[in-house]
Amino acid sequence: MIAAVLLARPLSYRWGRNAGYPIAALFLLALGMVLRDAPEVLAGGTATGEWMWIESFDIALRLHLDGLSLVFTVLALGVGALIMSYCARYLSEEYDHGRLYMLLSLFATAMLGMVLSADIITLFVFFEITTLCSFFLIGAQGLHQARPATRAFVITASGGLALLTAVLLLWHVTGTTNLTEILDDAGTVTSSPYAPWIGGLIIYAAMTKSAQFPFHFWLPDAMVALTPVSAYLHAATLVKAGIYVLMRFSEPFTDFWWWTTVLVVVGLITTVIGAVFALQQHDLKALLAYSTVSQLGWIVALIGVGTHDALAVAGLHTFSHALFKATLFMLVGVIDKEAGSRDIRELSGLYRVMPFTAVLTALAAMSMAGLPPFLGFVSKEKGYYAFLELPGHWGWIVGAIAVASAAVTFAYSFRLLWGAFAGPTQQRGLYDAAPSFLAPAAVPAVAGLLLGLVVAYLNPLFDRMVQATVLTEESHPGLSLLPDSIASPALWMSAATVVFGLGLFLAREPVDRALQRLVLPVTGVKVYDAAYAGLLRLCDLVARPARSGALAPHLLWPLGAVAALALAIPLTGGIEVTDPPASRPEDWFVVGLTVLAVVGLCVTRSRIGAVAMMGVIGFLVAGWFILLGGIDLALTQMTVEILTVAVAVLILRRLPKTFSPVSMLRRSGALAVAVVLGLIAGAATWVLTGQRQATEAAQWYIDETERAAGGTNLVNSILVDFRGLDTFGEMTVLAVAAIGLLALLRGEAPADEKARTMDLPGDKTVLNTARKILVPLIAAVALWLLWRGHYEPGGGFVSALVAALAVVIARLPRSAEHPSRLRPIALLAAGLIVAIAAGTLGLIQGSFLSPITGSLEIGAFYQGLTTSLIFDLGVFFAVLGLVVAALDRFTRGAVPHSDRLDLAAAPPPDAAEPHTDQTQPADNQPTVAEGGPR
Secondary structure (H helix, E strand, O other), X not given: OHHHXXXXXXXXXXXXXXXXXXXXXXXXXXXXXXXXXXXHHHOOOOEEEEEEEEHHHOEEEEEEEOHHHHHHHHHHHHHHHHXXXXXXXXXXXXXXXXXXXHHHHHHHHHHHHHHHEOEHHHHHXXXXXXXXXXXXXXXXXXXXXXXXXXXXXXXXXXXXXXXXXXXXXXXXXXXXOEHHHHHHOHHHHHHOOOHHHHHHHHHHHHHXXXXXXXXXXXXXXXXXXXHHHHHHXXXXXXXXXXXXXXXXXXXXXXXXXXXXXXXXXXXXXXXXXXXXXXXXXXXXXXXXXXXXXXXXXXXXXXXXXXXXXXXXXXXHXXXXXXXXXXXHHHHHHHHHHHHOOOEOXXXXXXXXXOHHXXXXXXXXXXXXXXXOOOXXXXXXXXXXXXXXXXXXXXXXXXXXXXXXXXXXXXXXXXXXXXXXHOOOOOOOOOOOOOHHHHXXXXXXXXXHHHHHHOHHHHHHHHHHHHHHHHOOOOOOXXXXXXXXXXXXXXXXXXXXXXXXXXXXXXXXXXXXHHHHOOOOOOOHHHHHHHHHHHHHHHHHXXXXXXXXXXXXXXXXXXXXXXXXXXXXXXXXXXXXXOOOOOOOHHHHHHHHHHHHHHHHHHHXXXXXXXXXXHHHHHHHHHHHHHHOOOHHHHHHHHHHHHHHHHHHHHHHOOOOOEOOOOOHHHHHHHHHHHHHHHHHHHHHHHXXXXXXXXXXXXXXXXXXXXXXXXXXXXHHHHHHHHOHHHHHHHHHHHHHHHHHHHHHXXXXXXXXXXXXXXXOOOOOHHHHHHHHHXXXXXXXXXXXXXXXXXXXXXXXXXXXXXXXXXXXXXXXXXXXXXXXXXXXXXXXXXXXXXXHHHHHHHHHHOOOOOOXXXXXXXXXXXXXXXXXXXXXXXXXHHHHHHHHHHHHHHOOOOOOHHHHHHHHHOXXXXXXXXXXXOOOOOOOOOXXXXXXXX
């Protein structure tokens, strides 16, 4: 599947939309590789594999294929292959096929990784990747799609956070992330006081992912996505992820009354609401969307029942739903392409001009309606049996609600079929789509019929699925097309379903009029939008003090927090004061120089003088680090100070030479605040000095670093070896910050401004000569610091800062608008790729980012080697990319101070015309939700 992700764009460049066919072949190849182990699974075994990720935490890419995984794997890969083939005919030649194919392949890979994961950490990771993929797929078409995509992302991502919390609690309770061990030790989970929290969080995660009430609104809202995306999302991927999680974790919680109650009640409410709303729709795609909500509610209620038969039927209905829903979505796309509409009020008599489409739609619709001999009939009737297993009168109450929901399902299934194909033909110029367009939809439609006829042969598969779910050898689902007897309650419930459903269909006109008058005062979208708007208002209130260009409002909160903390400490008992280590004369020398620099900083009115004084203070702090033995800290501090001054030169040459005058009252207030906070900081430093003693962990690092990591620089070894994953996370944050910087501060000035700021007068011979000499020397120093960083003071971070100095010096003789030849995005990408490559090499040692050490000996020459150097190179590229991004954005497009008043009087470039929202959906688009606030 990874090959499909990587090859999606190259294949699309070569074959355009027809790249869907080779990608579909890759899906089938992956399915074939999985099915090689199917005989072992059907015989009661489990195929496993393990690839250690983080050895110290026992987190690994553990994979297992059991009965439950096999069902969802067949759906994800089988339906995915059909969707890819369908895309090859559905997409236009102008569409960005490579992006769509890549995202769909990644979607399938994430779903496959989730259902095969035997580790709860990797299961969560893949669970969240499906959320990200769905966001990009739903919102791919523009602003009209972006709003529903955002709603879907926020709702499902909140479920992801709930699942993460549940995963961490499971890890805490059981002491392992191995999913198999956790489920085998279900007693430990259920006896834990955290059990209700874990179960509740898992239910919440599944409810958001599988669009259960009250989160159901995001799924119909997401129908703005392309039809192939909707088909895959509804049939086999995103919404089925929540179903899988519920089934996988049902064993520890099935015996809890609240687990059964919540799932059955929520599932029944969802199935009824979804069915009624589906019957209300005129747009075929919106009808199918609400139908999916209803069918998912049916499955969740069955999982809540929790018996072996109920779980088997839940799996069977998941399978049958995937077949008929994939067919119907693809055929609705065909109708929309050929007829130009999805509204049943504009469609009529298409069976005469599109007979094959009509036949395939009829097959899928009858399976959805639950008519024999289709697979949907078996899953519906066996579902009745399962609901009746609930104790006491609850079985009949739940069964009656299920019959009502199924009757509405029958009605909207025939509404779909009749509305599109029955009646007089209004569009006689139409014709059936090409066989290659219809074939992907025909496969699941015919499969739903054939599997219904031979459903008994599926018993071994769903038998193993239930055994994997409830961890028992006893499971006999007894799937069959024919009822047990003529007196079977489920048979009469099926008959009642047909009768009531047929009555609703025959009375479709008055029923439709009644449903169109059904307007709820509150909808999910409105509630979400109101909450979203309220959150924005809260954020505006919180951020308002920091929206000023002045420093004081920004400093108010952190400095106020420091003062409040200082006042709170005595009230809580204070801190025990210990005698700090004795000071040395050189310490007080540094303190004296620092005081003089601070005084100079306070009295100077020159901007460049203030920058110089700040640099002096920074160098004095670096000197103090040297006195304390922190050579790495000193190197970093000095390079940061030099870089700050150099960047300030690029920026300050566009600003006035002196600060604006400040009133005496404001200066006095600032002095008072500074004195108070200075005393607090000084007191805290005096009290806390000497409080922390050497820990056992610190001593271990000192004793074992060279043996464990092959390095003698303790600081660098901790950063790139022992805490390499933390550093990798920080690199990722740097990359995100740099991308945000590049996006928000575009640094482009209008043409007339550029004409006035392209260059500065003056002789630049000295600067040019210095650039030619210093840049190569500084670059060499940067490489030297990078090479020696694992053994001596240096490393990727400080070497990147030194290299950034070379970039700054190279730009000094040039105008501020002259861009660097270095591309920030390329540097950031290179940093992350190199870091991942170094971490992947560590898998040879059994863990991601585990260092591999060696040495190079040539005669008397000896040099230690480690893969940590490669990781440090990634750090180098990432930090350098951030600095270059900052230089390009902070120093481009600036306007000289003398021109500012004139430019300020001009209106902004986008003020010529009022904004108009061009995001209203086309007439033939499903209007299933209102747009939210920006």
